[in-house]
Amino acid sequence: MGQNIIKLKESQMNSLKDNLKSGKTVVGASGSTNVENMLMLDGAGFDFILFDTQHSQVESKQLYTPIQALRGKKSTPLIRVSSNREDLICFALDAGARGIVVPMINTKEEASAMVRACRYSPLGDRSNAGERGDWGKTKNYRDYLDTVNKELLIIPMIETQQAIDNIDEILSVPGIDVLLIGPSDLSIELGVPLDYKCDTYQKGLDTISAACKKHGVVPGMYFIPPDMDPSFFVQKGFTFFTVRWPELAIKGLKEGLDQIK
Numbered sequence: 590m591g592q593n594i595i596k597l598k599e600s601q602m603n604s605l606k607d608n609l610k611s612g613k614t615v616v617g618a619s620g621s622t623n624v625e626n627m628l629m630l631d632g633a634g635f636d637f638i639l640f641d642t643q644h645s646q647v648e649s650k651q652l653y654t655p656i657q658a659l660r661g662k663k664s665t666p667l668i669r670v671s672s673n674r675e676d677l678i679c680f681a682l683d684a685g686a687r688g689i690v691v692p693m694i695n696t697k698e699e700a701s702a703m704v705r706a707c708r709y710s711p712l713g714d715r716s717n718a719g720e721r722g723d724w725g726k727t728k729n730y731r732d733y734l735d736t737v738n739k740e741l742l743i744i745p746m747i748e749t750q751q752a753i754d755n756i757d758e759i760l761s762v763p764g765i766d767v768l769l770i771g772p773s774d775l776s777i778e779l780g781v782p783l784d785y786k787c788d789t790y791q792k793g794l795d796t797i798s799a800a801c802k803k804h805g806v807v808p809g810m811y812f813i814p815p816d817m818d819p820s821f822f823v824q825k826g827f828t829f830f831t832v833r834w835p836e837l838a839i840k841g842l843k844e845g846l847d848q849i850k
Contacts, residue, residue: 605742656686672692687722747770753793813830
C-alpha cells in the first residue's frame with residue numbers, strides 16, 4: 590500500500606509535464622497569496638496556478654505559504670519572475686515553484702542563461718539551499734537534484750519581434766518545455782496593439798507555433814484574448830493557457846443563484 594501511495598504522489602507530481610508531453614491541453618489560473626482561494630482553484634481542477642511577480646506587488650518570498658498549501662495537490666505552482674535574473678529565479682525556486690516563467694527572452698544567450706539559472710550542477714548554476722519544493726520521494730540528495738533538473742518546467746516568454754527573428758536559436762536551447770506568448774506585449778511590438786485578430790498578429794502566432802512544433806516545444810498563451818474562442822488557438826497548436834478565473838467564478842455564481850431564484 591505504501592508503494593502505491595508513493596506512485597500516486599509521483600504521478601500527481603509529474604502530471605503537468607506528462608500531459609504537456611502527450612499533447613494534452615492544460616489550463617491554469619492566476620495565483621495570489623490567499624491560501625483559501627488557491628485551494629479552491631486546485632479543487633476546481635486547474636492544471637497549474639501561475640503566481641505573477643512581474644505585474645503585481647508580490648515578491649516570490651511572499652509566495653511560500655500558498656505554494657506549500659499546494660503540496661501533493663493537482664495544481665502545479667509556477668512563478669513568473671520579473672526579469673531574467675539569477676537571484677530572482679533562485680528566490681522563486683526556493684519558495685517551492687515547480688516551474689519558472691521568465692518574460693522578454695529575446696536571444697539564445699538569454700534563454701541559455703535562464704535554463705542554467707533553473708538547473709542544478711552539472712546542467713546549470715542554481716545555488717543549493719537544501720531540498721526545496723514538492724518533488725516526491727527521492728533516494729538520496731543526488732537523486733533529488735536530478736529529479737528537479739528533469740521535472741522542473743522551464744518557460745521563457747516570447748513577446749517581441751526580435752524574439753520571433755531568433756526563435757529557432759532560442760528553441761535550440763536544451764531544457765525549454767513551453768514557449769509562452771505574452772499577447773499584449775507581442776501585439777504592441779508587431780505594431781498592432783491589442784488587435785489579436787488581424788493578419789499581422791496571426792502570422793506571428795503561426796510562425797511561433799510552427800517553430801515550436803519543429804523543436805518539440807509546447808506553444809502557450811499567457812491569456813486567451815477577449816471574445817476569442819480557445820479552440821481557435823488549440824487548432825493552431827497551442828496547448829498551454831491561463832484563464833481569468835474570477836470571470837469564470839462570477840459566471841458560475843450567477844448560474845447558481847439563478848437556479849435558486
